[in-house]
């Protein structure tokens with residue numbers, strides 16, 4: 400049996416993407432600090448995270464007081480507010496977070512994230528579309 404080593408993560412933004420990442424990490428036995436500016440989202444995730452807090456990740460003092468620098472892995476899953484996503488990523492890298500994975504909205508967003516040192520950049524719809532196509536073209540699949 401494969402047993403994953405327990406890790407600690409911070410998930411910033413509890414939309415469909417961040418929420419799904421959070422739930423799966425918890426399911427895999429990891430610890431997750433879930434952060435969102437929306438109190439309702441945070442309440443919803445109280446049962447799916449180790450800790451869930453209402454906080455704005457674009458504020459450096461907030462990130463410091465959450466102790467984010469002590470985490471090796473942070474996921475930035477802020478969707479629509481590209482400016483907030485970029486600023487959050489920049490602050491996380493400045494604080495010395497080793498692994499920052501960011502959800503990008505478009506090519507411009509991707510390019511800026513790359514420049515400021517994001518370690519992993521994902522495009523959920525695009526990436527999933529590619530994977531679905533690969534599955535569909537797999538000859539083992541006759542029907543779906």
Ligand code: ATP
Pocket residue numbers: 411412413414415416417434435436437440454455456457476477478479480483
């Ligand atoms: P998805 O497609 O994954 O649902 P989305 O593109 O709809 O995402 P948003 O709803 O824009 O993404 O953002 C995801 C979450 O990030 C929201 O719950 C929002 O409240 C949260 N969020 C936005 N800005 C910040 C911030 N500065 N700090 C913390 N959380 C934030």
